[in-house]
Amino acid sequence: MEKIEVAVVGAGIIGLAIASEVSKFKKSLYVLERHESFGQETSSRNSEVLHAGLYYPKGSLKRETCIEGKRLLYEICEKNNIPYRRLGKLVVAASASETAGLERLFCNARANGVRELELISKDKIKSLEPNIKAEAAIHSKSTGIVDSHSLMKYYVIKIKEKKAGISYKTEVKSVKKIGGGYEIRVLDANNTEFKFETEILINCAGLESDRIAEMAGVDIESKGYRLKYCKGQYFKLPPKKSRLIKRLIYPVPRERNAGLGIHATPNLGGIIRLGPDDEYVEREGFDYKVDERARARFRDSVFNFLPFIEENDLTCDTAGIRPKLQGPGEDFRDYVIKEERDIGLPGFINLIGIESPGLTSAPSIARFVSLLVKKNAR
Numbered sequence: 073m074e075k076i077e078v079a080v081v082g083a084g085i086i087g088l089a090i091a092s093e094v095s096k097f098k099k100s101l102y103v104l105e106r107h108e109s110f111g112q113e114t115s116s117r118n119s120e121v122l123h124a125g126l127y128y129p130k131g132s133l134k135r136e137t138c139i140e141g142k143r144l145l146y147e148i149c150e151k152n153n154i155p156y157r158r159l160g161k162l163v164v165a166a167s168a169s170e171t172a173g174l175e176r177l178f179c180n181a182r183a184n185g186v187r188e189l190e191l192i193s194k195d196k197i198k199s200l201e202p203n204i205k206a207e208a209a210i211h212s213k214s215t216g217i218v219d220s221h222s223l224m225k226y227y228v229i230k231i232k233e234k235k236a237g238i239s240y241k242t243e244v245k246s247v248k249k250i251g252g253g254y255e256i257r258v259l260d261a262n263n264t265e266f267k268f269e270t271e272i273l274i275n276c277a278g279l280e281s282d283r284i285a286e287m288a289g290v291d292i293e294s295k296g297y298r299l300k301y302c303k304g305q306y307f308k309l310p311p312k313k314s315r316l317i318k319r320l321i322y323p324v325p326r327e328r329n330a331g332l333g334i335h336a337t338p339n340l341g342g343i344i345r346l347g348p349d350d351e352y353v354e355r356e357g358f359d360y361k362v363d364e365r366a367r368a369r370f371r372d373s374v375f376n377f378l379p380f381i382e383e384n385d386l387t388c389d390t391a392g393i394r395p396k397l398q399g400p401g402e403d404f405r406d407y408v409i410k411e412e413r414d415i416g417l418p419g420f421i422n423l424i425g426i427e428s429p430g431l432t433s434a435p436s437i438a439r440f441v442s443l444l445v446k447k448n449a450r
Contacts, residue, residue: 076100078445079256079270081244081284083107084115085220086426087276088227089438094274094445095234102236102270104258106243111224114278115431117360117392119306119337119348122146122156122216123429124189126163126181127325127332133407135184137433137440144435145218154222155340161215161320162197164206166376171208173324178210188213203316205377215320219340220431247273247287253419254288272419272445279395281424288420290412297408297424301355302394304331304348305362307370307386314344316380323377328401331394332428334373345389346370346381352400353393362388397425409437411444419448 077098080091083105095101107113122142128135149156165174178191190211197206231238241261248255253271260266277284282292282299292298308314323333331350338344349366367386374381397405408424421444423437430437 073255074268075252076102076268076270078102078272078274079104079254079268080274080276082276082278082281083110083238083240084113084276084278085111085224085227085431085434086115086278086423086437087274088224088231089434090274090276090441091236091238092227092230092234093435093438093442095231095236097442098445100236101231101234103231103238104242104244104256105238105240108240110228110238111221114392114394114427115220115224117390118220118428118431119335119345120217120220120339120431121320121337121429122218123432124161124181124212124215125184125186125429126177126189126210126212128184128429129404129406130180130184132404133409134429134433137407137436138429139185140439141429141433141436142214145223145432146216148226148435149218149223152226154226155219156216157340158214158216159319159338161212161322162201162204162206163210163212163322163324164197164204164377165208165324166206168207170324174208174210177324181210186212201317201319201321203380204321205379217320217337217340218431244277244284244287247284247289249289249417272421272448274421274423274441274445276423276426278426279393281395281422281426285422285424288412288417290415290417290422296397297422299355299395299397299425300399301353301358302331302396303351303353303358303391304394305366305391306345306347306389307362307367308389309344309346309381309385310387311343313381313385314338314342317344317378321378323374328403334370336374336378346374346386347389348392349373358393360391360393362391364388394427395425396427407433407437409440411448421445
């Protein structure tokens with residue numbers, strides 16, 4: 073039976089970033105991906121925003137990895153010609169009743185160490201974005217957007233340069249703890265089952281990460297690892313309307329909401345997308361269809377601060393599924409990034425509930441996991 077040092081389950085942005093980092097010091101590493109290519113799920117169905125770290129509680133992994141990850145990603149993009157733009161973002165209070173929430177968010181962000189941040193007045197907003205309506209706003213100058221496909225391709229190249237492998241159309245069917253690590257049974261591209269052994273198993277399976285943990289023997293109910301699926305849809309604006317704003321425009325987030333609210337995000341081609349919304353869906357039988365009937369709701373949700381948008385401006389774009397640990401109306405849940413040694417699974421590293429700001433956090437999470445791998449080294 074073939075034996076390797078490290079197996080990474082999942083070739084989304086997180087799995088690829090981790091494999092790239094760990095392959096620098098581990099000689100035999102494979103990434104297992106059930107789809108035919110990398111980044112086919114959450115990693116390719118998001119806003120492609122590089123977040124500044126405004127929203128997350130102090131001391132949380134989301135906050136720590138977002139702030140460090142943003143800095144690292146800008147460096148990676150600059151050095152490797154990965155397309156990105158540091159556009160800046162306005163979080164807007166569309167009415168006086170929202171200003172208290174805006175100020176609380178600003179204070180939280182400053183307390184978290186977020187820099188290049190300014191609380192601005194109505195007049196300053198007009199000078200920056202004359203076509204939006206707001207009483208006050210947070211101006212986050214360091215927020216940006218990135219070509220996530222090019223970023224993932226960069227990581228794939230780095231993995232291959234280190235002679236590590238990526239096995240596509242390879243689905244994990246079982247995980248068994250053995251003396252020297254883990255026995256993994258997979259179904260490959262030819263619909264053939266085979267087994268191999270790995271000393272370290274890193275679970276970056278995204279939407280299926282709780283199930284991989286369960287295969288390895290984790291009681292995901294008692295650990296609180298059971299995922300909830302939250303669908304987010306996007307609509308896009310025509311070029312003429314897209315030219316009316318230059319930055320990302322976000323509303324003040326609602327408490328205990330599943331997302332940050334429907335916002336306007338320019339892509340690298342200059343087209344504005346509105347989204348995502350948030351709707352919890354059943355795990356079995358979900359789809360990525362965008363419901364055209366939601367156009368009116370999307371338009372109404374942004375009309376207070378983007379009054380130039382009309383319902384017939386919106387055309388269906390894409391949708392994604394977020395792997396959330398918190399359910400509807402529940403309190404904040406942080407990322408799970410943990411080696412499960414305390415439950416008898418040394419060398420098994422779980423990454424569960426990696427949603428927004430996962431894209432921004434990716435290089436920082438990769439560094440964090442690489443330290444866990446080094447601590448587990450024999």
